[in-house]
Amino acid sequence: MAVRKLKESWWVDFRFNYARYRKRSPDNSRAGALAFEATLRQKLARGERIDRSSDPAQQEQAFEQFAWEWFEQYVVANNKFSEQYAKQKILAVSLIPFFGKMALSAIGTYRIEQYKAQQVAKGMLNKTINNRLTVLSKCLRCAHEWRGTEMPTIKLLRCLPPKTDYLTPAECELLLSHASGQLREMVLLALRTGMRQGEIRGLQWSSIDWQNRSVSVRHSQYDRKRMLVSPKNNRERHIPLDADVYEVLFRRKRASGYVFTNPNRNNEPFTSHRAEEDLGIICKEGQIRRITWHVLRHTFATQLTLRGVPVTVVKELLGHSSITTTMRYSHVAPCALRSAIEMLNPKNAQIEDFGQPVGNPWRQLVATEIR
Numbered sequence: 402m403a404v405r406k407l408k409e410s411w412w413v414d415f416r417f418n419y420a421r422y423r424k425r426s427p428d429n430s431r432a433g434a435l436a437f438e439a440t441l442r443q444k445l446a447r448g449e450r451i452d453r454s455s456d457p458a459q460q461e462q463a464f465e466q467f468a469w470e471w472f473e474q475y476v477v478a479n480n481k482f483s484e485q486y487a488k489q490k491i492l493a494v495s496l497i498p499f500f501g502k503m504a505l506s507a508i509g510t511y512r513i514e515q516y517k518a519q520q521v522a523k524g525m526l527n528k529t530i531n532n533r534l535t536v537l538s539k540c541l542r543c544a545h546e547w548r549g550t551e552m553p554t555i556k557l558l559r560c561l562p563p564k565t566d567y568l569t570p571a572e573c574e575l576l577l578s579h580a581s582g583q584l585r586e587m588v589l590l591a592l593r594t595g596m597r598q599g600e601i602r603g604l605q606w607s608s609i610d611w612q613n614r615s616v617s618v619r620h621s622q623y624d625r626k627r628m629l630v631s632p633k634n635n636r637e638r639h640i641p642l643d644a645d646v647y648e649v650l651f652r653r654k655r656a657s658g659y660v661f662t663n664p665n666r667n668n669e670p671f672t673s674h675r676a677e678e679d680l681g682i683i684c685k686e687g688q689i690r691r692i693t694w695h696v697l698r699h700t701f702a703t704q705l706t707l708r709g710v711p712v713t714v715v716k717e718l719l720g721h722s723s724i725t726t727t728m729r730y731s732h733v734a735p736c737a738l739r740s741a742i743e744m745l746n747p748k749n750a751q752i753e754d755f756g757q758p759v760g761n762p763w764r765q766l767v768a769t770e771i772r
Contacts, residue, residue: 404434413438417445465501491536505550527558566696567703579687583661594640595701598694602671604660614642634722706730
């Protein structure tokens with residue numbers, strides 16, 4: 402018998418004739434789930450369909466009622482506070498005003514295309530619309546699993562790849578020259594480790610391995626709840642510290658507590674607003690365009706890519722869940738592309754046959770371009 406308890410609810414999960422069936426038991430107990438599974442198997446053996454709910458009232462439930470039920474039972478249990486807030490806002494501001502009064506069974510592909518057209522007419526960016534469609538998709542998928550409603554096809558809009566802004570090495574030095582104290586240390590840490598702003602503000606002394614000269618990214622500071630949460634993608638990662646970062650942090654080494662605290666606010670952790678404000682001040686003093694902390698993360702990844710670091714290594718250092726996200730930095734290394742083209746030129750040929758030459762001309766050409 403394939404029954405299991407997930408998030409305080411009992412589910413049946415089994416295969417019949419090579420098809421998988423996964424449903425929540427109406428009787429929230431192990432015995433009830435076993436009986437429910439037996440009933441489903443009997444219906445399938447008689448050739449009856451079980452993909453729809455046996456209770457028509459559940460399928461006629463309004464989207465608004467189900468959406469908030471989904472939020473309380475699924476989103477709160479499975480998502481971080483920041484993700485909960487984002488989904489709650491999308492539901493309240495966009496999805497419920499459009500789909501709220503519709504029955505779950507009435508939300509099909511046509512209605513979703515109407516919603517997309519409405520959002521485009523309002524001037525919403527394709528990326529924003531896609532974010533909202535992603536929330537809608539997850540909500541309707543849970544309705545399919547919990548209520549047996551049909552799962553409509555949801556096609557995302559095409560989006561241009563985001564532009565990646567980053568600083569040159571000279572701009573990095575200029576920025577650091579106008580920063581001092583803990584702010585300079587935070588900027589240096591961002592440039593040399595690629596840590597996110599929340600990860601830097603939430604960094605604990607206990608997360609620094611002085612012996613191995615590395616930092617473990619375990620937390621991120623969440624302003625709304627004034628608490629530490631797990632980093633993005635819930636992934637802990639370990640980043641080596643270079644000599645400069647290690648030295649400035651070792652000078653004021655502590656056993657525990659936050660690494661960076663605001664002396665003007667009783668040594669409480671920096672808030673996101675204060676960190677952005679302070680960064681804007683040193684940008685103005687250094688006559689650098691106004692940037693955000695995420696640009697420093699982009700700078701870290703870009704400089705690694707320009708120096709020929711494999712994209713898989715960059716991915717691990719940044720903590721990306723997908724290599725696709727990291728590939729946005731691949732275009733910033735024109736020297737590598739130019740080297741590839743130059744290798745086709747007979748003037749630059751190292752050999753006259755297809756044998757493997759001594760050494761690696763690719764690395765030599767890349768190194769020449771970087772110099």
